[in-house]
Amino acid sequence: MGVLQLLISGLANGCVYGLIALGFVLIYKATEAVNFAQGDFMMLGAFVTLGLVNPEYMGIPFWVALPFVFLIMGVLGYLLDLIVLRAVFGQSQVAVIILTIAIGFIIRFVVGVIWGHEPQSLQSPLALGDVRLGSLVLGLADVAVIIVTLLMTVALWQFFQRTKIGLAMQAASQNQMAAYYMGIPVKRVQGMVWALAGIVAAVAGILYASKGSIDPTAGFIGIKAFAAAVIGGFGSLPGALMGGLIVGLIEPFAARYLPPGYSQIAPYALLIAVLLFRPHGLFAQVRAKKV
Amino acid sequence: MRFHFKTSYDQDINLFIDARKAVSYGLLVAAAFALPFVIDDFYLGEATNVLIWAIAGLGLMLLTGQTGQASLGHSAFMALGCYATVLMIEAGVPFLLALPLAGIITGVVGALIAIPALKLHGVYLAIATLALAILADDIIVLLGPWTGGVNGKIAPDIVIFGQALNRWSNPVEWYYVVLVVTIIVTLFYRNLLRAPMGRAFAAVRDSEISAQAMGVDVARTKTIAFGLSCAITGVGGAFMGMFAGAFNNETFNFLLSIQLLMMIVVGGLGFIHGAFLGAVVIAFLPQLLSIVSDTIGGGVAIPGLEAAVFGGILILFLLFEPMGLYGRWLKIKVFLELFPFARKDMFKRQKSYLKTERLR
Numbered sequence: 138m139g140v141l142q143l144l145i146s147g148l149a150n151g152c153v154y155g156l157i158a159l160g161f162v163l164i165y166k167a168t169e170a171v172n173f174a175q176g177d178f179m180m181l182g183a184f185v186t187l188g189l190v191n192p193e194y195m196g197i198p199f200w201v202a203l204p205f206v207f208l209i210m211g212v213l214g215y216l217l218d219l220i221v222l223r224a225v226f227g228q229s230q231v232a233v234i235i236l237t238i239a240i241g242f243i244i245r246f247v248v249g250v251i252w253g254h255e256p257q258s259l260q261s262p263l264a265l266g267d268v269r270l271g272s273l274v275l276g277l278a279d280v281a282v283i284i285v286t287l288l289m290t291v292a293l294w295q296f297f298q299r300t301k302i303g304l305a306m307q308a309a310s311q312n313q314m315a316a317y318y319m320g321i322p323v324k325r326v327q328g329m330v331w332a333l334a335g336i337v338a339a340v341a342g343i344l345y346a347s348k349g350s351i352d353p354t355a356g357f358i359g360i361k362a363f364a365a366a367v368i369g370g371f372g373s374l375p376g377a378l379m380g381g382l383i384v385g386l387i388e389p390f391a392a393r394y395l396p397p398g399y400s401q402i403a404p405y406a407l408l409i410a411v412l413l414f415r416p417h418g419l420f421a422q423v424r425a426k427k428v
Numbered sequence: 429m430r431f432h433f434k435t436s437y438d439q440d441i442n443l444f445i446d447a448r449k450a451v452s453y454g455l456l457v458a459a460a461f462a463l464p465f466v467i468d469d470f471y472l473g474e475a476t477n478v479l480i481w482a483i484a485g486l487g488l489m490l491l492t493g494q495t496g497q498a499s500l501g502h503s504a505f506m507a508l509g510c511y512a513t514v515l516m517i518e519a520g521v522p523f524l525l526a527l528p529l530a531g532i533i534t535g536v537v538g539a540l541i542a543i544p545a546l547k548l549h550g551v552y553l554a555i556a557t558l559a560l561a562i563l564a565d566d567i568i569v570l571l572g573p574w575t576g577g578v579n580g581k582i583a584p585d586i587v588i589f590g591q592a593l594n595r596w597s598n599p600v601e602w603y604y605v606v607l608v609v610t611i612i613v614t615l616f617y618r619n620l621l622r623a624p625m626g627r628a629f630a631a632v633r634d635s636e637i638s639a640q641a642m643g644v645d646v647a648r649t650k651t652i653a654f655g656l657s658c659a660i661t662g663v664g665g666a667f668m669g670m671f672a673g674a675f676n677n678e679t680f681n682f683l684l685s686i687q688l689l690m691m692i693v694v695g696g697l698g699f700i701h702g703a704f705l706g707a708v709v710i711a712f713l714p715q716l717l718s719i720v721s722d723t724i725g726g727g728v729a730i731p732g733l734e735a736a737v738f739g740g741i742l743i744l745f746l747l748f749e750p751m752g753l754y755g756r757w758l759k760i761k762v763f764l765e766l767f768p769f770a771r772k773d774m775f776k777r778q779k780s781y782l783k784t785e786r787l788r
Contacts, residue, residue: 171551224747231498236746239739246736363555402566405559412556413544
């Protein structure tokens with residue numbers, strides 16, 4: 138494998154991490170809570186698509202199924218906020234962390250019961266095969282992943298900067314009480330953020346499933362996405378994507394150049410190094426809290 | 429309803445609030461010591477398991493319940509405590525010395541790790557410790573020559589005063605060893621809460637800014653809390669590994685620390701009783717589930733069922749009883765004591781509104 142090839146596959150992996158990290162950051166920006174179930178959301182999104190698209194289940198054409206997937210995941214995200222998370226509104230962050238971890242366990246169990254624990258592959262038009270450029274072999278899925286991720290990030294960034302809802306989401310995250318006084322329906326806005334995070338997770342899931350097979354434990358790559366989000370700095374959308382790309386790039390190069398056994402450690406070692414030297418990430422926007 | 433007439437300030441920090449409490453806890457300890465005469469070896473093993481979980485849970489409770497910091501990395505410290513104890517025993521250190529030494533080593537390592545991590549916001553700490561738990565798994569494999577890697581290690585017998593206690597052939601003696609350690613840890617914990625350090629923990633948990641204003645060194649307090657918490661959990665981990673008989677990197681998977689965190693939430697965050705009640709739940713839930721699935725599902729094992737049921741229980745607790753099992757007991761007790769004057773909102777907590785800690 139050439140260096141360039143490592144680079145592309147690393148970038149593609151990194152984009153998936155980056156998209157999951159985007160989900161974390163979205164929710165963190167809006168509710169100052171961290172959704173530890175985002176990786177499992179991603180896995181659920183992939184399985185919902187698989188259930189709709191694959192011939193052995195419902196066999197709906199991919200592009201027809203896509204809006205339904207987004208709808209299902211968006212509604213699920215909104216309902217999760219409405220039923221579960223709104224009840225712990227105003228409680229400590231520890232409660233939310235534990236709650237979302239528990240939700241992750243349940244998602245994993247439900248997916249295992251419905252679709253089984255065997256790895257399955259999604260019949261995705263993105264997983265078409267390879268492109269040959271001289272000696273370079275690129276997976277078409279890898280290229281598609283990179284492009285979709287870039288589009289997604291730009292769209293989200295514009296959404297937060299330009300649209301009324303996006304601004305309302307930012308306001309609600311900075312000061313709930315003040316936002317409420319300004320006439321922003323804080324709770325509904327937070328529900329919308331969860332719905333948006335569900336949709337982003339669905340995109341990440343489809344891209345992940347296009348690159349290979351998927352099984353209910355795939356949600357654990359959410360942990361790598363955490364590393365990505367922290368490296369980029371929680372609270373920064375471009376930071377999350379950059380963090381994802383860094384983690385994605387480190388993996389294949391560490392696997393190639395480091396002795397076996399050390400390569401899995403590399404992303405976490407980087408995470409800890411970043412926490413030591415730049416505790417709020419490479420794209421930080423934190424200052425000490427003032428009374 | 430009993431009233432306590434206070435005649436000195438020291439009365440506020442008495443170990444037991446009155447003689448009745450002292451007698452009832454004394455009876456509880458006596459009952460724990462009498463347990464081997466009542467139940468058979470299988471259930472005694474289960475009781476030992478409950479106590480081991482309770483020790484580990486007390487460790488995390490000190491950090492999460494008292495100091496308000498969530499750690500998802502305590503499985504790493506359980507592993508450290510376990511490997512340290514077993515390696516020292518193999519090197520010829522007597523068990524009675526190896527166990528506290530392992531606790532101290534784990535505590536020191538924990539405190540060193542905590543120094544950078546605790547400067548961070550709560551969420552960052554949770555993620556950093558989660559990364560640590562995952563790293564621990566890989567590091568155990570990399571340190572194969574000492575730790576046995578994926579092949580793991582066989583736990584040696586506990587030797588106390590020349591008596592070798594095997595986990596399988598001496599369950600009663602094993603139970604007593606764990607029980608005595610549990611009592612020591614519990615007393616230590618209780619006394620810590622009465623000391624200025626314990627008060628500082630609670631201050632940091634309730635508001636870091638207020639604690640700082642009152643002259644509490646927040647970073648130092650958190651570091652000490654993390655160290656002590658790791659030390660206690662390390663002792664619990666040592667017992668857990670030796671109780672399992674054999675252990676490897678998988679024994680101390682990062683899911684273990686999540687289980688531990690869930691356990692103390694179900695039991696009741698911030699209460700010593702909570703660690704014990706949570707330990708009972710976590711030790712008996714698998715048995716209960718296997719009995720239920722045997723009778724209903726014809727013995728078909730569903731992977732992930734245990735974690736899902738536990739997750740479900742946890743969500744229900746967080747939604748309807750955030751104070752856990754012990755909180756529910758407190759409410760029932762108050763209701764009975766004040767009957768008919770107890771009101772629904774007596775335990776209601778004030779909602780806080782969120783202001784970001786990221787400023788732009």
